[in-house]
Amino acid sequence: MKIKITLLVIVTGLLYGFTKFESSGESKIEEGMIKVAIFYPNGEGNTFDMDYYTNNHMPMAADLFGDKLKAMVIDKGLGGGAPDSPAPYVAVGYFYFPDMATCQTQMGTHSEALRADVPNYTNIQPVLQISEVVSAD
Amino acid sequence: MKIKITLLVIVTGLLYGFTKFESSGESKIEEGMIKVAIFYPNGEGNTFDMDYYTNNHMPMAADLFGDKLKAMVIDKGLGGGAPDSPAPYVAVGYFYFPDMATCQTQMGTHSEALRADVPNYTNIQPVLQISEVVSAD
Numbered sequence: 001m002k003i004k005i006t007l008l009v010i011v012t013g014l015l016y017g018f019t020k021f022e023s024s025g026e027s028k029i030e031e032g033m034i035k036v037a038i039f040y041p042n043g044e045g046n047t048f049d050m051d052y053y054t055n056n057h058m059p060m061a062a063d064l065f066g067d068k069l070k071a072m073v074i075d076k077g078l079g080g081g082a083p084d085s086p087a088p089y090v091a092v093g094y095f096y097f098p099d100m101a102t103c104q105t106q107m108g109t110h111s112e113a114l115r116a117d118v119p120n121y122t123n124i125q126p127v128l129q130i131s132e133v134v135s136a137d
Numbered sequence: 138m139k140i141k142i143t144l145l146v147i148v149t150g151l152l153y154g155f156t157k158f159e160s161s162g163e164s165k166i167e168e169g170m171i172k173v174a175i176f177y178p179n180g181e182g183n184t185f186d187m188d189y190y191t192n193n194h195m196p197m198a199a200d201l202f203g204d205k206l207k208a209m210v211i212d213k214g215l216g217g218g219a220p221d222s223p224a225p226y227v228a229v230g231y232f233y234f235p236d237m238a239t240c241q242t243q244m245g246t247h248s249e250a251l252r253a254d255v256p257n258y259t260n261i262q263p264v265l266q267i268s269e270v271v272s273a274d
Contacts, residue, residue, distance in 0.1 A: 027166040027273040029210055037212075039225070054272050062274065073166055074272040075174075078237075081265030088176075088266050100215075128218030129225050135191050135211035136164040137199065 023059075027071040029096060029136045034103040036095040039127040041088065042077065048090045049121040050076060057117050058093060064110040071096035090124065096133075103130065160196075164208040166233060166273045171240040173232040176264040178225065179214065185227045187213060189258040195230060197254065201247040208233035227261065233270075240267065 040048055054074055062072055073094040077087025097103035118126065177185055191211055199209055210231040214224025234240035255263065 023168075023272060024274050025168045027164075029164040029166060029208075031160075031162045034215075035212060037229075050271070058272065071166075072272070072274045073270060075172060075268035076271045077266055077268050078171075079267045087268065088264055089268075092174075092268065127225055129214055130216045131212035131214050131224065131226075131229065133210060134187070134213045135160060135195065135209070137161050137209045 027073050027096070029071055029133060031133055031136045033070060033096045033098065033133045033136075034100050035131045035133055036097070036103060036107060037129045037131065038093045038095075039089045039129070040091045040122060040124045041127060042086050042090050043124075046090060046124050047122060048124060050091060052121040053091060053093070057114075057121055060117060061093075061095065061110070061114055064113060065095065065097075065106050068097060068102050068106050069095060070098055090122075164210050164233070166208055166270060168270055168273045170207060170233045170235065170270045170273075171237050172268045172270055173234070173240060173244060174266045174268065175230045175232075176226045176266070177228045177259060177261045178264060179223050179227050180261075183227060183261050184259060185261060186258040187228060190228060190230070194251075194254050194258055198230075198232065198247070198251055201250060202232065202234075202243050205234060205239050205243050206232060207235055227259075 040046075058072060058074060062069055071094075073096075075089075075092040075094075077089045077091060079085060079087050095103075097106060177183075195209060195211060199206055208231075210233075212226075212229040212231075214226045214228060216222060216224050232240075234243060
């Protein structure tokens with residue numbers, strides 16, 4: 001019995017390891033992709049846990065979207081246009097889908113689960129934009 | 138004389154062709170890159186000539202930045218978070234540099250020339266953000 005449980009734990013762990021989204025460190029962005037940008041506006045009293053966002057929230061999204069997600073990028077805001085001005089956004093997260101139909105299905109299916117996780121890393125009300133990548137070089 | 142001028146035109150044309158920025162249709166985005174995002178807010182009476190922007194303004198920027206520019210992406214805003222809501226931004230342009238020093242030098246050197254071209258495609262006052270790509274997959 002003990003061996004069976006141990007084996008089950010090992011196999012589950014291995015399967016989890018194989019299916020879990022792993023960061024590759026680079027994205028290939030192609031013209032025609034549909035991009036969902038989630039902006040987190042800067043402002044007084046705004047909090048944002050970048051560690052949780054990059055290591056928990058966005059990997060969770062990647063797991064939910066699976067192979068429908070073509071690329072994922074996270075920006076950390078450093079500054080604005082004028083010298084020493086704050087960045088308009090603390091952070092921006094991007095999901096890239098191959099086409100609009102896939103984007104709408106995936107966002108429709110998983111946005112509730114993703115939204116429910118937002119209070120775990122920020123008190124900011126995110127702003128969302130759907131775009132088409134019209135040029136990539 | 139006529140032959141000399143013809144040759145000059147051909148050689149100049151060839152050199153221009155070799156040095157001019159050509160769209161490849163895909164971008165490789167890497168973690169650690171410094172990203173300049175130029176947002177063009179949506180709004181009543183706002184005009185934006187996407188054709189001029191993609192075919193003249195952004196290629197001009199790419200020519201000015203030369204091999205210091207690692208990637209360039211243009212988004213066309215399609216919609217917002219709520220169904221049938223407008224996109225917060227009509228367009229967003231992105232320049233990717235290898236590090237902050239290169240970004241600052243390049244933007245410092247060429248932003249005046251780029252700003253001077255803005256009235257040729259839009260009446261919108263763009264909003265700028267400098268970010269670090271903290272995750273790319």
